[in-house]
Amino acid sequence: MEFPNLIPLRQVLLTLGESLLELSTAPDGVEVGVRDVVIADPEDEPRPRAGDLVLLIGARGRAAIPVLRAAARSRATAIAVKGVTAPLRDAASDAGIALLAVHPAVSWAQLTAVARAALDDARVLSESESGVVLGDLFALAQTIATLTGGIVSIEDTASRVLAYSRSSGEVDELRRLSILGQQGPEEYLALLRKWGVFDRLRSSEEVVRIEERPESGIRRRLAVGIFAGRQPLGTIWVQEGGQALHERAERALLGAARVTALHLVRRRGERSAHNALREGLLNGLLEGRLDVGSVASEIGADPAKPAAVAAFALLDEDEADRSAHELRRLEMTSLIAVHAAAYRRSALATTIGARVYVLLPDLPEQESGASVLGLAREIVTAGSKHAGFTVRAAVGSPVPRLEGAAESRQEADRVLDAAPEGPAVATIEEVRSAVLLAETLAEVRANERIRDPRITALLAHDRENGGELAASLLAYLDSFGDVRSAATELGVHPNTLRYRVRRAGTVAGLDLGDARERLVAQLQLRLLGR
Incomplete structure (x- = not known):
């Protein structure tokens, strides 16, 4: 949808900034044109025109869907709503209209004035090239x-x-x-x-x-x-x-x-807000908040080609010094961006929280995750060998289309979250057991209802009597019942370990001949005992 002498939605978003609203979806991308800002009220029949940015007052969530569809039929460019929900986002995608989420604290009068001023300002501002700026x-x-x-x-x-x-x-x-x-x-x-x-x-x-x-x-x-x-x-x-x-x-x-x-x-004149918008769009794609149609053209990626995401986490030994930590994060981000750009021109780096992510779009069909894994290993080695800091990395599985980038990123995060003491660079295929175990333990940790009180009682007995029954039982279970191996790990005689295991079963009331009880005990001892 393009109209002459209109201001691109991207430019309007740049001017308004994330303090007022943020993009929820843009089925036709952010280069679509905006003609004017109009107010719509569900009490009145909405009359938007082609190219309008519609500010919808008095309705949110599902209640806003009829007005949204009417605006789309009028070929309005975008609609701004408070209380954006998943059904509303889906409706906008189906109708082919951009959806903007207005922050709850923003008044409609304020947004109307600022948005109209933004259009006026944007008409006299020249377009600036997009780019990603990482550091000083x-x-x-x-x-x-x-x-x-x-x-x-x-x-x-x-x-x-x-x-x-x-x-x-x-x-x-x-x-x-x-x-x-x-x-x-x-x-x-x-x-x-x-x-x-x-x-x-x-x-x-x-x-x-x-x-x-x-x-x-x-x-x-x-x-x-x-x-x-x-x-x-x-x-x-x-x-x-x-x-x-x-x-x-x-x-x-x-x-x-x-x-x-x-x-x-x-x-040479690029506005810093443009960098924030482009990075915000990339982050929205990786977080699964934005559909690929909203961001592909802006970040310069082909939505139909395979992609993969690698995640990097800085392991800082001196986190008490926040300024030193932030400086090292900045250096790490620059290092990652340099290596990624050398690997593939289309690579994009961004920071979300404490991690740096590299999106590798436009991968050749025949390219496997091995090459991306090689890049991650190169970055980790460079950080350790030349920059003096320790970085862990995880590589998400390649996905067939750019729309799966969030899934690749989530998989990389799962590896970093679940295997903090694993290899410096890993994929889920290499540490799947550790990932699944950590996620199972997290579920048990979050839900007291599925914890076994007998294990809690065993731990309490050890604390009261200075015993080692729980640790001995866990070592025995981890060794698959191999008494000699477990005894060697604990540094005790095999007969001592046999006694402790029998005693642990008695104190806790566990039937260690039952495979299900052994499994439950092993999982919860890992969670509570360690």
């Missing part, structure tokens, strides 16, 4: 330094220094003068032009190697051009310090250039 440019420079093992500076097309990484005194003259003067010195720039370095940087995305020139005071370095499409935006320079650059420095630099391009586009 200086933080990104430090991340690139970590990944490459070098000393980094990021410059624009005029060789002005925009950001640089920390260094410990092993910089060459070119680096020193560039940082001091905030621009490359002309005599050195002339040498680089003479050697054809700039021509190569502006003609392709390939990494350029500049060998050491002791007579000119230039150490060995790598450089890569930063592009938005075919338009050059700048250059990343990586100088070799006291140690050789990392083996995979060139590959990391390619991904870094693509992520840096997003930052530089923002510096």
Whole structure:
């Protein structure tokens, strides 16, 4: 549904912001046009026109469905409602109209005034390119330094220094003068032009190697051009310090250039609200709140192609220092974004809660989850080896279409939630038993009705008498009844363990000859005993 001289719904959402409302569904995407803002009341016959944004007062939930359908028949672009429910969202998807959820505390008078002002403002604002911005440019420079093992500076097309990484005194003259003067010195720039370095940087995305020139005071370095499409935006320079650059420095630099391009586009006038909207749409897809039609075009993904999601969690040993923790999370996010972009240009990274997620859309049909698993392992290794922090990762199973991305993300979360002490990188196939056990125990933990009071009594007996009956019974059950193995684990004589197991059965009133009682006891001892 497109009309001349209308404002894209995306632009209206950018201007209004999430403090007023948020997108619930957009069957035709967020590029559909908005003509005007009108108010509808169920008491009166709604009269929206094609392209209108309808503010529905006085009805919510199922009661709003008739007005929504009437608005859709009039070819209204969107309808804003308080109290959005799943049936209302389904009705909007079926009718082909965008549905906006208005926050309960927002007054209709306020929303009407702001929405109309937003349309007026949007008509005089030029469109800005979409992008995902992850962190500060200086933080990104430090991340690139970590990944490459070098000393980094990021410059624009005029060789002005925009950001640089920390260094410990092993910089060459070119680096020193560039940082001091905030621009490359002309005599050195002339040498680089003479050697054809700039021509190569502006003609392709390939990494350029500049060998050491002791007579000119230039150490060995790598450089890569930063592009938005075919338009050059700048250059990343990586100088070799006291140690050789990392083996995979060139590959990391390619991904870094693509992520840096997003930052530089923002510096050229992109509004930060656009980043929030795009990330919000991506998060909505991964959380299952938004249908794929609402977000696919905005995030640049083909809804008909396979996709997979990888989840990453930072294990911070010093969580008491919140500022240090947040800094490490920022560095982790940049590291993940760089590696993901190097792996596949269409990769998208976002943060939800304390985790970072990478959506890999447009996967080839024949590509298996093994390649995504390889990317996750590479990121975890880079975090540990070069950045000094521990990251755990889980890879959700590839899904045949983008609409299944939320399922892939949920599966990755299940692995991270259920196997905190499992492998650094895992899929559900590798830790399925641990996942199912953890989820079963969570169900028992949340529902006291299905707990066995006999196990509670056994634990109480141990506390009162300083005994080890519960621990001994659990070790025995975990060892599948192998007394010698369980006794070795506990460091006691097999006869001692046999006595404790019999005593535990007597104290708790358990029939350990019954397989069902053994199973229940084992599960609940895991939950309550440990």
